[in-house]
Amino acid sequence: MRYDPPFHRTNGLIPALIALAGLIVLPFVFEASYIRHLLILAFVFGIVAASWDLSLGFGGLFNFAHVALFAVGIYTYAILAKTLGVNPWLAVLAAGPVSVLVATLIALPVLRLDGIYVILVTIAFSQLVYQIIISQSGVTGGTSGMVTLPPLRIGDYRLTSDGRMGYYYVALALLVAACAFLHLLIRSRLGRAIIAMRDAKYLGIARGVPEARTRALTLAASGLFTGLAGGFYASYVRVASPDIFGLGSLTLVLSILLVGGLGTIWGPVMAAFVIILLSEAMSDLGPWRDILIAMLIIAVMVFYPGGLWGVVQEVREAVATTLAGLRARWRRQTGRAAREARMGAPEQMILTRHGRVAVSETGGKGPAILAIHGNSACKEAFCRQFAALRETHRLIAFDLPGHGVSDNADPEEAYNVPAYADVAEDVLAALGIETPVILGWSLGGYVGLELAARAPDRYAGLAITGTAPLNIVPDDFARGYDASSHLVLAGKQYFTSAEQHAYASSATAPLAPDSAFMHRNINRTDGRTRYYMITRLGVVDWPRQMRMLREGSVPFAVLNGADDPFLDHAYIRSLGYGRIWTGAPHDIAQGQHAPFFNRPEAFNLAFTTFMDWARSAARPDVRASA
């Protein structure tokens, strides 16, 4: 299963376009050609660092000869354009393939090596390239290098004129092309293989990922834009010097990569601006500049390994969380009347162990039903049960923390199934309700199972819908659900508007006037609830739930939609149930993932019949005779 939307459908598109537009108009805002010079350097070194990120960050291969690939690009340009008199544009273009070739040569000895040996062999290779360059002084100019290389020009127009305007836009175009190339590569089959070899090498090999070929392609691909950037850089500074092999340029590129964040592509591109500006600002400090940059590298490694990209992610999370919290607060005030009308019940806030949650309760003397909604939904999902059953039952529904109009809560503590069960217990205690029937939907089904497994005697019955009980996690997760993009979205922290729509449509109901409130609700949900819910599956005592079901300590029903697109019905039927209504899971004809909403009449009939059965099943005399 794979869910991987193209770039133009991710949340990154708009920020990327804004940044690009900003860079396009920048030369007209700041007219100083020095600023353009710095930006050109930032573009070039951003490309080099982002390409290195491919092998180091994504591939986990420390190719120490990466800067040597850049140098190869520089010297390719110098030799082709100056010595051989090739058209400078062609020389820049040729620098890419030549670097790819050299990168492939580097790859050959390290194909079967691991960890530190990769580092040692590549550093030795880099030294070898250096030695060759300084020894062939007839071709490369030796230690003094080559100067007055031909610049780029279009016809008679020199790219250096108008304050380096031409070079600026060529560099920007190169940066955009490099980013597109790296982004597409990471998303491709090869990119997934590269990441697989880093994260789970032996699993990847067992699944048929060719280790040597992947490694060779990783290094070759990381050489392409590094070489192009080298060729372009040589045409810009018009010097090819072996100084590029020194510790200074290595630490410069490495600091860009680390400050940006490993394994991100965009991080190094952003960090290039910061580091180049910083380095330029410190250019008067002499050796102090190298010391400060090296200290920056150490500080990032020790204190903030996520780098600049990690900061961006934290800011993004803070903004998204705050927005969701503000939406909840706003809607709590403004939409209350509409919600109460929809539910036919007053709404109140109850303080629980995990923050304040919003609760709808019909009151009355009938048997109590506690309804628990699913992932990224809200208590109003049960409005059709409230409408149909409120005369005869006492219905309670609440918004889970981070959902609906409840408060956001501490993600580490509150956004997992046991914590949601804590909240449900607190709501029941606050309302003074004993032995309710629980109706749990999807994620709420797990909350219901958790509640019943904790204290079977306290519940008169448990019905789950859209939930596959699990025994071993995550293995059973793959058995209980059909793999689909919906499943990936269920754990995805940030939704685009298209993803909001897709998730709401598949999880609840297609967008219609009567289901629009659930579509609107998604953007209020704290995205961290999804992420933490999926990543904290391990904190649940799943075997205890399964034991409770096998022993039949609570009257139980499975009321799934027959057409639920996510559940594996065969898996759910294969489980052992000690005391289940109708003896097997009951399917609601034409029901979807939320059958109580799609097919309320059939669902309510089944649910009330189950409750009658559960009440009789709960009577000691009936149980004894059974």
Next chain:
Amino acid sequence: MMSMDTFMAVATGGLVLGAIYALMAAGLAAVWTTLGIFNFAHGAFIALGAYLGWQIAATQGAGLGLVAGTLGAVLVMFAFGILVHMALVRPFERRADIVTASVITTLAGAAIIESAINLIWGPRSRQMPQLVRGEVDLGLLRIPQSDLVLIVVVACVLAALGWFLGRTRAGRAMRAVSQNRQAAELMGLDVPKLYALAFGISAALAGLAGIFVGGLRFMTPTMGTDPLMKALIVVILGGIARFTSPIYAAFLVGMVESFSNYHVGLYWTPAVLFALMIVVLFLKPSGLFSHHQRTL
């Protein structure tokens, strides 16, 4: 065909190079086997050791003579190595990416040390004072006295290191840690202390190597880079199975380099060594002298 005299001169050169590489490689291997990381600041340690020795020994500095300079540099480098371990390696000890992280931080450390040398002593090259001058006639060959001293000192130091690792309690504890960290910890060994000790010994050996390198060539802040590269090839060639395996390899590399310089020329010698390293990596990735379990 080369004459006997030339042959002996080239061989002596190889022996001297081999002795220096052996010092460096033993230091690198001490850290590599115990901590499992490669210390890229080792080359900078060499430079720092040389400059410290110069500061104490040279008449422009304290003028205390080369013996005092050597002892002082080795002692200071020992302490400095422990300091570097605390600052650059300890923070990552429990992290999965310790190899990459420590490569990056030690590299940054090397940049800091080199720049600091540049700041303190300036980029101008300097000459280490000589302890002895003249040549000594050993019948078959005449070699410079300083080379003889170098070879004898290195032999004594390596023998002492071998005795330390094989016979003393601390040395055996270090070997135990390099074989199995967890078991060593469970036996009550103070692993962080032993790691620091390994780093200290490594830096002290680098300091001594620096004094010798400074005596052979001019001293510059980047003087450690080339020996580090050679020591790196040595360690790959020899493997780190035992503390002696990089030493054999060091003399092998020293000889190859010396003869290759004579026959192939200065410029292509790195390529010859690199080719040798690649061939060994293909045929025997764990090193030429590696049929034992790694024990330091």
